[in-house]
Amino acid sequence: MMRIPKLIDRVDFGLMSPDEIRKVSVTKVVTADTYDEDGYPIERGIMDSRLGVVDPGLRCRTCGARAGDCPGHFGHVELARPVVHVGYIDTIYNCLRAMCRKCGRILLPESKIEEYHKWIEEMREAGQKWWEMTNEIVKSASTTEKCPHCGEKRAPLKFEKPTAFTESRSRLTPSDVRERLERITDDDAVLLGINPKIAKPEWMILTALPVSPVTVRPSITLESGVRSEDDLTHKLVDIIRINQRLSENIEAGAPHLIVEDLWELLQYHVTTYFDNGVSGIPPARHRSGRVLRTLAQRLRGKEGRFRGNLSGKRVDFSARTVVSPDPNISINEIGVPEYIARILSIPVRATEHNIEELRNFIRRGPDIYPGANCMISPDGKRYDLRYADREELAKTVEQGFIVERHLMDGDVVLFNRQPSLHRMSIMAHEVKVLPGRTFRLNLSVCPPYNADFDGDEMNVHAPQREEAQAEARILMRVQEQIISPRFGGPIIGGIQDHITGAYLLTRKNTLLTREQSQQLLAAAGMFVDLPKPATKEKGVEYWTGKQIFSMLFPKGLNLTFEAKICENCARCTKEECEIDAYVVIQDGQLLHGVMDARSYKALDRCEVLDRIVKDYGTTAAREFLDRATKLSIAAAAMLGFTTSIDDEDIPPEAKERINEVLEDAQGKVNKLIKIYNAGELEPLPGRSLRETLEMRIMEVLAESRDRTGEIAEKYLGLNNHAVIMARIGARGSMLNLTQMAACVGQQSVRGERPSRGYRGRTLPHFKLGDLGAEARGFVSSSYKDGLTPLEFFFHAMGGREGLVDTAVRTAQSGYMQRRLINALQDLRVEYDGTVRDDRGAVVQFVYGEDGVDPAHSDNGKAVNVEKIIERVVGG
Amino acid sequence: MPVEFDVRQHVLVPKHEILSKEKAREILKRYKISPHQLPIIRSSDPVVKAIGAKPDDILRITRNSPTAGRAIMYRYVIEE
Numbered sequence: 001m002m003r004i005p006k007l008i009d010r011v012d013f014g015l016m017s018p019d020e021i022r023k024v025s026v027t028k029v030v031t032a033d034t035y036d037e038d039g040y041p042i043e044r045g046i047m048d049s050r051l052g053v054v055d056p057g058l059r060c061r062t063c064g065a066r067a068g069d070c071p072g073h074f075g076h077v078e079l080a081r082p083v084v085h086v087g088y089i090d091t092i093y094n095c096l097r098a099m100c101r102k103c104g105r106i107l108l109p110e111s112k113i114e115e116y117h118k119w120i121e122e123m124r125e126a127g128q129k130w131w132e133m134t135n136e137i138v139k140s141a142s143t144t145e146k147c148p149h150c151g152e153k154r155a156p157l158k159f160e161k162p163t164a165f166t167e168s169r170s171r172l173t174p175s176d177v178r179e180r181l182e183r184i185t186d187d188d189a190v191l192l193g194i195n196p197k198i199a200k201p202e203w204m205i206l207t208a209l210p211v212s213p214v215t216v217r218p219s220i221t222l223e224s225g226v227r228s229e230d231d232l233t234h235k236l237v238d239i240i241r242i243n244q245r246l247s248e249n250i251e252a253g254a255p256h257l258i259v260e261d262l263w264e265l266l267q268y269h270v271t272t273y274f275d276n277g278v279s280g281i282p283p284a285r286h287r288s289g290r291v292l293r294t295l296a297q298r299l300r301g302k303e304g305r306f307r308g309n310l311s312g313k314r315v316d317f318s319a320r321t322v323v324s325p326d327p328n329i330s331i332n333e334i335g336v337p338e339y340i341a342r343i344l345s346i347p348v349r350a351t352e353h354n355i356e357e358l359r360n361f362i363r364r365g366p367d368i369y370p371g372a373n374c375m376i377s378p379d380g381k382r383y384d385l386r387y388a389d390r391e392e393l394a395k396t397v398e399q400g401f402i403v404e405r406h407l408m409d410g411d412v413v414l415f416n417r418q419p420s421l422h423r424m425s426i427m428a429h430e431v432k433v434l435p436g437r438t439f440r441l442n443l444s445v446c447p448p449y450n451a452d453f454d455g456d457e458m459n460v461h462a463p464q465r466e467e468a469q470a471e472a473r474i475l476m477r478v479q480e481q482i483i484s485p486r487f488g489g490p491i492i493g494g495i496q497d498h499i500t501g502a503y504l505l506t507r508k509n510t511l512l513t514r515e516q517s518q519q520l521l522a523a524a525g526m527f528v529d530l531p532k533p534a535t536k537e538k539g540v541e542y543w544t545g546k547q548i549f550s551m552l553f554p555k556g557l558n559l560t561f562e563a564k565i566c567e568n569c570a571r572c573t574k575e576e577c578e579i580d581a582y583v584v585i586q587d588g589q590l591l592h593g594v595m596d597a598r599s600y601k602a603l604d605r606c607e608v609l610d611r612i613v614k615d616y617g618t619t620a621a622r623e624f625l626d627r628a629t630k631l632s633i634a635a636a637a638m639l640g641f642t643t644s645i646d647d648e649d650i651p652p653e654a655k656e657r658i659n660e661v662l663e664d665a666q667g668k669v670n671k672l673i674k675i676y677n678a679g680e681l682e683p684l685p686g687r688s689l690r691e692t693l694e695m696r697i698m699e700v701l702a703e704s705r706d707r708t709g710e711i712a713e714k715y716l717g718l719n720n721h722a723v724i725m726a727r728i729g730a731r732g733s734m735l736n737l738t739q740m741a742a743c744v745g746q747q748s749v750r751g752e753r754p755s756r757g758y759r760g761r762t763l764p765h766f767k768l769g770d771l772g773a774e775a776r777g778f779v780s781s782s783y784k785d786g787l788t789p790l791e792f793f794f795h796a797m798g799g800r801e802g803l804v805d806t807a808v809r810t811a812q813s814g815y816m817q818r819r820l821i822n823a824l825q826d827l828r829v830e831y832d833g834t835v836r837d838d839r840g841a842v843v844q845f846v847y848g849e850d851g852v853d854p855a856h857s858d859n860g861k862a863v864n865v866e867k868i869i870e871r872v873v874g875g
Numbered sequence: 876m877p878v879e880f881d882v883r884q885h886v887l888v889p890k891h892e893i894l895s896k897e898k899a900r901e902i903l904k905r906y907k908i909s910p911h912q913l914p915i916i917r918s919s920d921p922v923v924k925a926i927g928a929k930p931d932d933i934l935r936i937t938r939n940s941p942t943a944g945r946a947i948m949y950r951y952v953i954e955e
């Protein structure tokens with residue numbers, strides 16, 4: 001009875017012995033010919049039909065299956081003379097170096113060998129990489145001059161890439177090498193990193209060569225009927241031809257020299273059959289001059305089997321194109337070009353409710369949207385709607401048929417942008433079919449994908465089964481991902497102009513007429529009655545921006561917090577705050593304060609959006625976000641907002657004061673240098689005099705830059721649009737602005753002032769040993785005024801360091817992420833709250849020790865006691 | 876190192892206790908696991924020696940936790 005093994009205990013990777021090669025071989029290959037005149041494979045030839053079939057219609061003579069079902073079978077060639085396997089050349093070299101040429105023992109005293117055996121045994125038991133001991137063993141054995149076992153002296157052994165060995169100036173043939181490897185005892189083999197139970201050292205020299213099945217090297221028949229063979233077949237032809245000539249010559253008793261030459265040629269062909277990229281020999285070429293792609297080339301590199309076909313599989317039901325923004329679709333939606341919607345399909349089973357609709361899809365077919373590409377009858381037969389009489393097929397559809405219809409509005413798809421670093425890199429969106437050729441996405445989902453629109457491309461995958469679709473919709477939908485599990489706050493939210501618009505609207509003095517108010521609400525998609533007007537002037541009713549924005553809040557929302565613009569005054573005047581930074585929301589009404597980055601900006605503290613998600617649910621939050629962003633954009637457009645280079649203008653008197661500060665600093669630096677040169681500088685604790693000077697200079701210059709910034713800030717008020725954006729956290733910082741308006745400041749390389757370049761100076765424009773501000777990269781110009789050539793050079797030095805740092809950091813963090821993911825990938829939280837690995841072993845008894853899902857937490861904490869008290873007492 | 880040094884007195888060593896046989900069975904039943912699915916601790920571990928635990932014992936460890944305040948875990952004592 002045949003027993004089916006149920007559990008794989010282990011997998012051994014070893015070498016194939018010549019006997020094993022012959023045993024698995026279905027035929028000995030003796031002729032290099034492929035097909036006869038009728039196009040049938042020649043027996044015992046390189047395409048022998050026992051090696052498998054690739055031509056449709058023929059049957060395999062080994063397993064009887066047709067092309068496609070036959071897996072292919074190995075054959076073999078009896079080599080006239082042994083050859084070296086290039087893949088094991090390093091191990092062969094190690095063996096030869098470490099062993100005695102006469103007695104075959106490792107060139108170490110018996111006691112040493114014993115000791116290594118014990119170590120290896122210990123390492124093996126501890127599960128460590130025992131074979132890494134080999135390097136040390138080979139190193140010490142290959143420096144031994146006299147064999148401790150038989151007293152034979154070592155002869156100088158030279159390895160010539162890729163496969164040749166010379167000993168005392170005479171060539172070692174592969175036969176010689178094989179003979180030596182045969183003498184290695186099983187115990188000694190272990191010390192050389194070889195497990196003799198599964199790999200005998202001499203098997204690294206081939207006496208029989210496996211011939212790969214034709215299924216891995218199929219020939220292609222061109223339209224003209226000419227057959228074109230695979231590169232591997234070409235290589236095998238070479239090997240068999242030379243092998244034949246070699247054996248004929250040996251039999252005929254040809255001169256030594258000729259045999260030797262042919263042998264070397266055989267070695268070359270076998271080597272390039274395995275790896276056509278080894279150094280030391282020219283790569284084998286096709287007749288046309290093209291380099292052949294042999295076994296190693298199929299596996300290696302970006303397009304190789306591993307990176308190209310296994311890690312990077314192409315999949316069906318996916319699409320990729322450029323992304324562009326669409327502020328009018330919901331964050332849950334994705335705009336899909338009709339062209340893509342016609343190709344991606346969703347299988348739908350016909351029922352009495354949808355059968356008429358499905359018939360219509362079939363009638364429209366693959367080219368008219370919305371149609372269908374394919375129909376499957378209950379017995380599994382597929383009907384391609386491209387070539388069928390669709391009218392006829394539509395009539396045959398009955399319940400239970402499956403129709404693969406085009407992607408339509410409301411279908412759920414997975415949207416992805418690489419690099420997929422966190423789970424929000426793949427989210428489920430609802431399809432909205434739109435004209436054009438790009439995927440459209442709402443601007444609020446840019447942060448989780450880290451997408452912008454400078455040419456970014458993204459992928460879409462259409463889940464096919466209902467289960468997969470439901471899972472995507474429930475677990476992966478964008479609105480379910482608003483709160484990031486990374487920090488327990490929103491990662492999806494307003495950005496840039498969304499913040500600006502909200503601020504402009506909710507500022508103290510924003511008053512809107514009825515028409516304006518309704519215009520804004522309509523833009524936000526709200527068609528509701530206006531509340532009572534806030535004021536009435538000369539018979540005209542006015543609403544405040546706060547009133548309008550409040551209409552987006554859910555009923556009963558209570559919040560008090562400080563806005564981003566808050567200046568953290570020593571004594572907070574709360575509701576009376578001059579700049580309206582104290583935000584009070586009561587029962588869904590914005591009573592005081594402005595909306596800015598603190599309210600609903602992605603990745604910020606995001607008080608309002610955060611509260612809505614956590615207290616009112618993700619649907620309310622999605623509605624709020626969709627409306628708030630549209631309202632803000634409309635408000636910014638209505639109230640007017642622009643920024644230009646003029647925003648960084650400061651008046652001449654400010655310029656004068658800035659120059660004074662900079663000159664003053666210059667003077668201070670020169671004075672410090674003078675004191676230093678006079679030897680009167682007091683060193684700081686733990687610092688040398690030179691270090692002290694550098695620190696003092698940096699201090700002075702940093703302070704002067706800060707002061708120029710402060711001066712510029714005084715002239716850049718809150719009526720300046722660039723300043724507004726910086727202060728409310730919409731875009732840019734005050735540092736950016738003051739660097740543009742006042743002074744760029746010190747450039748640094750590795751945290752220090754630039755000091756290298758020429759001997760004793762940074763550039764030849766300075767005196768030797770000049771330590772002044774200018775000579776060491778202080779940029780006193782502003783970006784707007786422009787940098788002097790020398791300043792520009794120092795700025796480029798600092799800038800280059802920044803670029804290199806980011807490049808290095810992404811590479812390092814990418815590798816770290818990879819290792820973390822490999823280590824943690826099969827951990828999961830079970831229903832009992834424990835974290836287990838793939839064998840069910842407990843890793844944590846309670847997830848995170850407190851059992852809190854950070855995505856459902858309040859900034860990482862399970863409960864926010866203050867918020868609860870505030871709600872119970874204050875509400 | 877003085878002979879009477881006791882690792883259990885060190886601030887970084889959390890509380891280790893040996894579970895009674897019934898208690899140990901209860902824990903294994905609660906998590907529906909075999910002892911080998913618990914995190915392990917060697918019998919040569921200083922704290923295991925200090926409390927006199929033997930292979931096949933299960934220890935309860937009470938730790939301070941930055942998230943939960945106090946966290947309890949169990950470890951299975953193995954040979955060596």
Ligand SMILES: [Mg+2]
Pocket residue numbers: 451452453454455456
């Ligand atoms: Mg980009």
Ligand SMILES: [Zn+2]
Pocket residue numbers: 051052053060061062063064065070071072073
């Ligand atoms: Zn077959």
Ligand SMILES: [Zn+2]
Pocket residue numbers: 100101102103104105147148149150151152
């Ligand atoms: Zn010897």
Ligand SMILES: [Zn+2]
Pocket residue numbers: 562566567568569572573574577581582
């Ligand atoms: Zn304030």
